[in-house]
Amino acid sequence: MTNNAKHTLHMLQDEALSADKKAAIRASLERVSSQYPLVASKQGLLSNFSVIVFMRKHTTPMIAGLLIIAFGATTTAAEGALPGDFLYPIKVNVNESIGDALAVTSRSQAEWDVRVAERRIEEAVTLAAQGALTLEIQEEIKEQFEKHVKKADALFIRIADDGDVDDVIRGRTDVEAKLKAHSELLIEASQIVDKTDSDISEILNSVGSQVTTAIEAREKAESKILTQKKDVIKESVEEKMRLAEKKIKSAQKIIDKKIDGDNGDDYVKVSEKFQSAQNYFELGKEAFDNEDYDVAFSELQKAISTAQEAETYTSGLEVINLNKKLPRNKAEYDERQDQTKTDKKDTSQNEVHEDEKSDSASTTIPLIDSDSAIDDEHEEDNRENSQSDE
Amino acid sequence: MYMDQYKQYKHDFLSAYDEYADPIFRFCYYRVSDRDVAHDLVQEVFMRTWKYGIQGNEIKDIRAFLYQTARNLIIDYYRKAKVDSLDQLSDDGMQFDDSAFIDPQDIVIDATYTLEKVKRVIMDLKDIHKEVIILRYIEGYGPKDIAHMLNQTENVISVRLHRGMQELKEKLDHIQNHDK
Secondary structure, eight states, rough: EEEEHHHHHHGGGGGOOOOHHHHHHHHHHHHHHHHHHHHSSSSSSSSHHHHHHHHHHSSOOHHHHHHHHHHHHHHHHTTTOOSSSHHHHHHHHHHHHHHHHHOOSSHHHHHHHHHHHHHHHHHHHHHHHHOOHHHHHHHHHHHHHHHHHHHHHHHHHHHHHTTTTHHHHHHHHHHHHHHHHHHHHHHHTTTSOGGGGGOHHHHHHHHHHHHHHHHHHHHHHHHHHTSOOHHHHHHHHHHHHHHHHHHHHHHHHHHHHHHOTTHHHHHHHHHHHHHHHHHHHHHHHHHTTTOOOHHHHHHHHHHHHHHHHHOOOOOOHHHHHHHTOOSSHHHHHHHHHHHHHHHHHHHHHHHHHHHHHOOOOOSSSOOOOOHHHHHHHHHHHHHIIIOOOO | OHHHHHHHHHHHHHHHHHHHHHHHHHHHHHHHHOHHHHHHHHHHHHHHHHHHHHHTTOOOOHHHHHHHHHHHHHHHHHHHHTTTOOOOSSSSSSSOGEEEOOGGSSSSTTTSOOOOHHHHHHHOOHHHHHHHHHIIISSSSOOOHHHHHHHHHHHHHHHHHHHHHHHHHHHHHHHHHOOO
């Protein structure tokens, strides 16, 4: 009994990706394509590896590892999902519930809830920067954000009752600084898009109110320490100094990594914050040396909080800046193209003028045709990316 | 690329994935003979395609682009693996003679052969023959489409198909004779 090759070859079409792998790749592509501004950055497309890096940055390594082992690529890919995305429920219901389950102590549980609340606001910032933060999504994010902040709040109260006031101050400071930075980022993100799309008051009010709660709670906890004996306060100040130093170093590291020296506005904003943190630290140190522990405590506290704010703000600027670079519609795109051409023309003319002044003996002035230079670069890109043959 | 274009591109891109993920997988798998490698290649093909488009480059025919990208990645894979199976093109200068074409209907395959055996024969073909046979007889694309996908002339594709079928026939005959 025989078959012809045509029939047999056609049967080989049954070979296909397994359903799991097909879904995993799709999820990964969906994730990458949902993060348009990140993809369009000069760093290029996020690789598979960067998914793991992303997770490590935003969850603990242990959780990242467990997620990968337990659920594979889908949950990993879901980490980048935004409200409205197909994978978003996995991010919220699967990934985050694992983190929740792994946080065993009250402190780690509170830290986890703060992190989740922060994740909601990061999503809001990204969506706002993309002009996609609708009132409906805002409501959803706000609800989740408040739920986790309140959970953290209850845990901090319990920790305070147990007498771990330092832990409470640390935790409250973290909430306060991070949320302040996120508020600022939210406002900046909302200003990228048209005003009609940028009503973020709902979520902004909610974040603002949580900042106030955190400040009040922190001050209350601090007053407990400051009413203690001098040597106890001194110990707390010494601990605070160590923390402030550590936090300033960590903020410096993030700023160096994320902010280009020549990136004007951002550099000014971030360095102002960072400089303030350093100033508070110096004041705190000076007060400590003068044995003025109350002042030292207060200044070092400000140093920690401001350094944390600078760090969070710097990290969030990445999303804002990448979105700023994007024209929102065709009219804006065309306008930018025209502006670029005019700028190039002006630059070329100025160059000609300068050259004429500096070298009057020259009869021919070599001008770089910037358009064709760009085209050449593009051509090379095209060749590299696609059509090379045997 | 501005936001409206981005949304459209994202939609088209994900639809292209749904439609072409399996064909691109087969194209890779029959050429590299390793499911895991093929799986990675599929992912890389689509990632690169996304990147290319998101940078504002125009993709006129996404199917052709996907196959060309897959092909380039397979070549890279072989280069990296230092596997010398990239046959140099010797067919391009030749004119295709229709009358000499071997119709796959005329190649007889013993039905007791498992598909696995046939797959192995396909995988054992010369690379430039393998790719056209996969596209023509497994995926069912016409020579004109294949020429477009591989950025070749129709004549080159027809020559490769002809030689590929010759090679396939020889290999199948050899195995069938050997089994007897």
